Amino acid sequence: MANFFFGLPLMVQGIAKGLAVILFIFPVAAACSMAERKVSAWIQRRPGPNRTIPPFFVGIPGASILQRLGIFQLAADGGKFFFKEEPLPNHVHKFYFILAPFIAMIPAFTTVTVVPFGAYLDPEGKVIPIMLANVDIGILAIFAVASLGVYSLILAGWASNSKYPFLGGVRASAQLISYELSMTLSVLPVFLWVNEPGSSGSLSLARVVEFQSHAGFWGGTWFLFTMPLSAAIFMIALFAETNRQPFDMPESEADLVGGFHTEYGAFKWSLFFVAEYANMIVGSAVFALLFLGGWNLLPWLPLSSLLEDLHRLTGSALWLNPLVSGVLSIAIFVAKVLFTIFFFMWVRWTVPRFRYDQVMRIGWKVLLPLSIANLVAYTVGIYFLQG
Amino acid sequence: MEHLAFTCLSVFSLACALGVVLSKNAINGAMCLLLCLAGVAGLFVQLHAYLLAFVLVLVYAGAVVALFLFIIMLLDMQGGRTWKFRGLNAAAGFVAALLLITGLNLLAVRGHLEAGPPIGNSVGSSLKFYSYQLFTTYLLPVQIIGFLLLIAMLGVIVLSRRAPQPEDAK
Numbered sequence: 001m002a003n004f005f006f007g008l009p010l011m012v013q014g015i016a017k018g019l020a021v022i023l024f025i026f027p028v029a030a031a032c033s034m035a036e037r038k039v040s041a042w043i044q045r046r047p048g049p050n051r052t053i054p055p056f057f058v059g060i061p062g063a064s065i066l067q068r069l070g071i072f073q074l075a076a077d078g079g080k081f082f083f084k085e086e087p088l089p090n091h092v093h094k095f096y097f098i099l100a101p102f103i104a105m106i107p108a109f110t111t112v113t114v115v116p117f118g119a120y121l122d123p124e125g126k127v128i129p130i131m132l133a134n135v136d137i138g139i140l141a142i143f144a145v146a147s148l149g150v151y152s153l154i155l156a157g158w159a160s161n162s163k164y165p166f167l168g169g170v171r172a173s174a175q176l177i178s179y180e181l182s183m184t185l186s187v188l189p190v191f192l193w194v195n196e197p198g199s200s201g202s203l204s205l206a207r208v209v210e211f212q213s214h215a216g217f218w219g220g221t222w223f224l225f226t227m228p229l230s231a232a233i234f235m236i237a238l239f240a241e242t243n244r245q246p247f248d249m250p251e252s253e254a255d256l257v258g259g260f261h262t263e264y265g266a267f268k269w270s271l272f273f274v275a276e277y278a279n280m281i282v283g284s285a286v287f288a289l290l291f292l293g294g295w296n297l298l299p300w301l302p303l304s305s306l307l308e309d310l311h312r313l314t315g316s317a318l319w320l321n322p323l324v325s326g327v328l329s330i331a332i333f334v335a336k337v338l339f340t341i342f343f344f345m346w347v348r349w350t351v352p353r354f355r356y357d358q359v360m361r362i363g364w365k366v367l368l369p370l371s372i373a374n375l376v377a378y379t380v381g382i383y384f385l386q387g
Numbered sequence: 388m389e390h391l392a393f394t395c396l397s398v399f400s401l402a403c404a405l406g407v408v409l410s411k412n413a414i415n416g417a418m419c420l421l422l423c424l425a426g427v428a429g430l431f432v433q434l435h436a437y438l439l440a441f442v443l444v445l446v447y448a449g450a451v452v453a454l455f456l457f458i459i460m461l462l463d464m465q466g467g468r469t470w471k472f473r474g475l476n477a478a479a480g481f482v483a484a485l486l487l488i489t490g491l492n493l494l495a496v497r498g499h500l501e502a503g504p505p506i507g508n509s510v511g512s513s514l515k516f517y518s519y520q521l522f523t524t525y526l527l528p529v530q531i532i533g534f535l536l537l538i539a540m541l542g543v544i545v546l547s548r549r550a551p552q553p554e555d556a557k
Binding site: 141147154176177202 | 414418421437438441442444445448449450453454456457460461513514
C-alpha cells in the first residue's frame with residue numbers, strides 16, 4: 001500500500017495528504033464543541049447532554065454509553081445546521097455577510113500545511129517529520145496566514161449593519177492586532193536558541209522539535225521548562241487570538257448579545273463555530289511543538305530512544321517500522337494537542353471574562369513589556385551560552 | 388506558464404489598486420487593498436522571494452489593513468465626501484503623475500537592471516541572507532526609518548493628548 005501511494009504523481013499525493021488532514025480536523029473541531037459541553041458540565045457538577053438517542057438505536061448494546069457521552073446530541077446538532085432555514089436579514093451587506101464565515105475557515109485550514117504533526121523512523125534510524133510542506137519560514141507562514149483571520153470578524157461585524165455586531169467587529173480588530181505583537185515576540189527566544197551560530201538558520205517548526213529531542217539533560221529539556229515566561233505569554237496571547245474566554249470580547253454575550261455573529265444563524269453560524277475550534281486546534285498544535293516537545297512522549301525521552309527502548313523490551317522489530325513509529329508519534333502529538341484544548345476549556349469555565357479596558361491594559365501594559373524584557377534577557381543569555 | 392501567471396497576477400494587482408482609488412465605499416477600498424497586497428505577494432512568490440511574500444502578508448495584509456478597517460469602522464466613514472478633481476488638487480495630481488512617469492522612464496532608460504537576480508540566493512528568499520543584509524548593507528536606512536517612525540509616533544501621542552482641564556488638576 002505504501003508503494004502504491006508513493007507511486008502516485010506528487011500532485012495527487014499532496015492533495016490526498018491535504019484532504020486527509022482536513023478530514024481529520026473538521027470532525028475533531030466538531031467533536032470539540034461536544035467536549036466543551038461535557039467539560040463544562042463536569043466542571044459545574046452536572047451530567048451535560050446525555051439523553052438524545054435515535055429510536056432505532058435503543059436496544060443495541062453499547063449505544064447507551066454513546067448516549068451518555070452525548071455523541072447523538074452532537075449528530076443532532078450538526079444535522080440541524082444543515083436543515084435549518086438560512087436567515088439573511090434585509091439590512092445586511094449581502095456580499096460581505098456571506099463571505100465572512102468562509103473567510104473564517106481559510107486561516108484555520110491553510111496554516112495546517114506547515115504544522116508538522118508526527119515523525120517516523122526511516123530505515124537508517126533517522127527521525128523524519130511528517131508534514132504537508134516543510135518550508136523554511138514555518139512559524140512566519142503560520143503567523144502571516146493566521147493574522148488574516150481577523151477579517152472574518154471585522155467583515156461579519158461590519159456587514160451585519162447593526163449595533164452589537166459592529167461593536168464586536170471593532171473590538172475584534174483592536175484585540176487581535178494588540179495580542180499578535182506579544183505572541184510574535186514571545187516565540188522569538190525559542191528560535192534564537194534553536195538557530196545556533198553556524199547553523200543554516202530556519203524558522204521551521206520541525207526543527208524546534210528536533211532541537212528538543214537531543215540526548216542529554218539540556219538537549220531533551222522541553223522549552224516549557226527553559227522558557228516558562230515565553231510559554232505563558234504565548235498561551236495567553238493564543239487565548240486572545242482565538243477569541244476564547246476570558247478574552248472573547250468580539251462576541252461577549254453578556255454585553256453584545258452575540259457580538260459579531262449576532263445576525264448569523266444556521267450553517268453560516270456553524271462555520272464560525274467550527275473555525276473557532278479549528279483555530280484552537282492549530283494554535284494548540286503550535287504550542288505543543290514549540291514548548292511541549294512535539295511528538296516526544298516525555299521530556300528527556302525523545303521518540304527515537306522511546307522506540308529503541310520498546311524494541312529492546314519487547315524484542316520485536318515492529319517498533320522500528322516507519323508506519324508504526326509514524327502512527328505512534330502522531331498519537332502522542334494528538335494527545336498533547338487534545339490536552340491543550342482541554343486546558344482551553346478548563347480556563348474558559350474557571351476564569352470570568354475580562355472587561356474590554358482590562359483586555360487592552362493586559363495586552364499593551366503587561367504582556368508587551370514582559371515579552372520585550374523576556375526577549376532581551378534571553379538574547380543576552382543565549383549570547384553567553386552559545387557565543 | 389510563468390509568463391501567464393505573471394500577467395494574471397500583475398493585472399489582478401493593478402485592477403485591485405485601481406479599485407482602492409475608485410471605490411466609493413471605504414470598506415470596499417480597504418478590501419481591494421488587501422487583494423492587491425495578496426497579488427503582490429504572489430508576484431514575490433514567483434520571484435522565489437518567499438520570505439518577502441510572507442512578511443508582506445504578515446505586516447501589511449495582516450496588521451496594517453486591519454488597522455485601516457478599524458479606523459474606518461471607528462470613524463464610521465460611510466461614503467464620505469466626494470473629492471473634487473479641480474484647482475490646486477488637479478495641479479498637484481498632475482505634477483505628481485509627471486514626476487512618477489519621469490522617474491519610471493529614467494529607471495527604464497538609465498538603470499542597468501541585470502538579467503534578474505540570481506534565483507535561490509536572492510535577498511528575499513533566505514532568511515539568513517536577508518537578515519545579514521539588513522544588519523550590514525542596509526543598517527543605516529533601517530535605523531533612519533526607525534527614528535522617523537519613532538518621531539511620527541511621538542507626534543501622534545503629543546497631538547492626540549487632550550490639554551489638561553482645570554478640573555483634572557484638582
